Amino acid sequence: MLNFLSYLGRVGLDFISQAGGMALLFLTTLVYTFRPPFRLRLFFKQMEFVGVNSLLVVVLTALFSGMVMAFQGYHALSKFGGESLLGGLVALSLVRELGPVLTSLMVTARAGSAMAAELGSMRVTEQIDALEVMAVNPVHYLVVPRFWAAVIMVPLLTIIADLVGIAGGYLVGVMLLNVDAGIFIRKMQEMVEWLDLSSGIYKAFVFGGLLSIIGCYKGYNASGGAEGVGRATTEAVVIASVSILVGDYILTSLLF
Amino acid sequence: MVKLVDLYKSFGEQTVLNGINLEIPRGKLTFIMGRSGTGKSVLLKHIIGLLKPDRGQILIDGQDVTHLSEKEWQRLRRKFGFLFQEGALFDSMTVAENVAFPLIEHTKLSKKEIQRKVEEKLSQVGLLEARNKYPAELSGGMKKRAALARALALEPEIILFDEPTTGLDPMLQVATMKLIRKTQQQYGLTGVVVTHDVPIALMAADYIAFLNEGRVVAEGTPEEIKKSEHPFVREFLKSAFEGCYPEEGRDVQEKHGD
Ligand SMILES: Nc1ncnc2c1ncn2[C@@H]1O[C@H](COP(=O)(O)OP(=O)(O)OP(=O)(O)O)[C@@H](O)[C@H]1O
Ligand SMILES: [Mg+2]
Numbered sequence: 209m210l211n212f213l214s215y216l217g218r219v220g221l222d223f224i225s226q227a228g229g230m231a232l233l234f235l236t237t238l239v240y241t242f243r244p245p246f247r248l249r250l251f252f253k254q255m256e257f258v259g260v261n262s263l264l265v266v267v268l269t270a271l272f273s274g275m276v277m278a279f280q281g282y283h284a285l286s287k288f289g290g291e292s293l294l295g296g297l298v299a300l301s302l303v304r305e306l307g308p309v310l311t312s313l314m315v316t317a318r319a320g321s322a323m324a325a326e327l328g329s330m331r332v333t334e335q336i337d338a339l340e341v342m343a344v345n346p347v348h349y350l351v352v353p354r355f356w357a358a359v360i361m362v363p364l365l366t367i368i369a370d371l372v373g374i375a376g377g378y379l380v381g382v383m384l385l386n387v388d389a390g391i392f393i394r395k396m397q398e399m400v401e402w403l404d405l406s407s408g409i410y411k412a413f414v415f416g417g418l419l420s421i422i423g424c425y426k427g428y429n430a431s432g433g434a435e436g437v438g439r440a441t442t443e444a445v446v447i448a449s450v451s452i453l454v455g456d457y458i459l460t461s462l463l464f
Numbered sequence: 465m466v467k468l469v470d471l472y473k474s475f476g477e478q479t480v481l482n483g484i485n486l487e488i489p490r491g492k493l494t495f496i497m498g499r500s501g502t503g504k505s506v507l508l509k510h511i512i513g514l515l516k517p518d519r520g521q522i523l524i525d526g527q528d529v530t531h532l533s534e535k536e537w538q539r540l541r542r543k544f545g546f547l548f549q550e551g552a553l554f555d556s557m558t559v560a561e562n563v564a565f566p567l568i569e570h571t572k573l574s575k576k577e578i579q580r581k582v583e584e585k586l587s588q589v590g591l592l593e594a595r596n597k598y599p600a601e602l603s604g605g606m607k608k609r610a611a612l613a614r615a616l617a618l619e620p621e622i623i624l625f626d627e628p629t630t631g632l633d634p635m636l637q638v639a640t641m642k643l644i645r646k647t648q649q650q651y652g653l654t655g656v657v658v659t660h661d662v663p664i665a666l667m668a669a670d671y672i673a674f675l676n677e678g679r680v681v682a683e684g685t686p687e688e689i690k691k692s693e694h695p696f697v698r699e700f701l702k703s704a705f706e707g708c709y710p711e712e713g714r715d716v717q718e719k720h721g722d
Contacts, residue, residue, distance in 0.1 A: 329555075330554075333550065333552060333555070334548050334550060334552040335552050335553075335554055335555070337509075337514050337548070337552060338546075338548060338552040338553075338554070340514065340537075340541070341512055341514065341541060341544065341546040341548075342541070342546075342565065342566045342569065342570075343538045343539070343541040343542045343569070343570065344569050345534075345538065
């Protein structure tokens with residue numbers, strides 16, 4: 209029993225210290241953002257990396273989610289003869305929830321994990337120390353471009369995911385299930401408001417920041433050789449995914 | 465000038481630095497020697513602030529640097545060059561980009577001037593043909609030389625070399641040591657070299673400090689070191705030459721194990 213309590217205590221302390229470390233890294237990143245030199249080349253390289261790396265998997269995920277949702281939605285709506293609402297249902301769930309959440313999860317799996325692995329291997333091979341020794345701040349050099357690349361690319365990818373998902377829903381709803389194309393579109397336009405769209409984008413901003421800070425933090429603090437890098441990468445993906453889902457709940461309850 | 469006063473450092477249970485006192489003379493080449501695992505790399509990382517001592521002081525040009533902020537360190541570190549034992553080359557960059565890195569970061573040189581300087585440094589270490597290779601494509605010795613070129617690129621005031629010659633063939637060892645010596649004399653910089661290579665140290669050093677069990681057990685010019693009565697130093701020197709005099713060396717080897 210005592211063992212269990214001390215275990216709980218350790219886990220709790222560990223959680224607090226990690227959360228604190230991440231918050232500190234976030235603040236440091238914000239401060240260094242405004243300190244010259246501005247490394248635009250690194251920033252664009254990271255944008256390309258985050259965007260290109262994740263685009264295909266985001267498109268695929270969104271497409272099939274939209275298609276599945278059209279099936280499921282049709283099934284549910286047809287119980288009370290509401291098939292005409294299908295367009296609105298698909299579009300609403302995508303722009304408000306699934307777009308930002310699925311995109312962020314996919315970017316976490318592709319780019320967040322890569323950030324942890326890359327920084328982790330730089331840490332264990334002393335490349336981060338080498339930056340410090342050469343009087344280059346590692347947070348400024350490594351974390352700032354990755355953070356902003358994710359903060360900007362995740363919302364952009366989310367918009368793409370929304371569009372592709374809606375197209376998938378249209379495909380299934382209109383082509384397969386014979387919902388009238390005009391009604392599908394009109395209901396969608398009626399039901400989706402600007403606020404729905406913007407709230408999804410806000411979420412994407414936050415998730416992009418979360419996943420990059422968590423990935424960078426885990427990599428930056430990796431230790432223990434190749435095994436340590438592997439551990440850091442796994443933990444980054446797990447923690448970021450859970451944080452995105454928890455964050456989604458909190459944001460949803462705040463925004464509406 | 466660098467001065468270490470009563471430096472202590474432990475990792476968990478293990479005490480690595482156990483009261484180090486050492487004065488590193490300005491404009492000279494000082495060698496730090498000792499057995500593998502005694503804490504030579506740890507000591508070097510203290511001098512450049514990558515590790516912080518548990519107790520004691522590090523004075524650089526009379527200034528206590530043990531409690532400097534990260535920002536102050538960043539300014540101070542522009543004076544330094546550091547060669548990591550494992551090279552620590554950026555593996556996302558080619559050899560030439562690695563050497564150019566400190567020049568791009570800290571000088572206002574034009575692209576052309578940087579390229580000229582990079583090629584000069586790379587030809588000094590004999591790596592000009594490998595300039596477009598990535599670190600993963602280099603041999604161990606080539607990595608070391610690329611890292612050396614990077615450490616020398618800015619011609620800093622103080623350079624710390626962690627085993628610059630280990631893992632090189634005998635001809636390259638001598639050539640590398642000569643390069644370090646020449647650069648040091650040319651710019652009058654202060655150099656600290658960590659090595660276990662006795663002949664190289666006796667050949668190139670102005671000053672030698674022996675580290676054992678977390679302390680400096682002997683220090684002096686190479687001549688003084690050769691005459692040292694300290695049992696550890698005698699044994700260390702004797703093992704180093706056992707290859708040349710096998711009969712003399714054998715009993716040392718048996719006692720020592722590794
Ligand atoms: N970050 C660290 N955490 C824990 N222990 C460490 C750390 N760095 C070094 N040590 C320990 O400190 C001791 C000294 O290590 P150091 O790397 O300074 O040896 P060294 O004298 O440079 O040896 P070598 O000649 O083999 O390079 C070793 O026993 C090592 O295990
Ligand atoms: Mg060492």
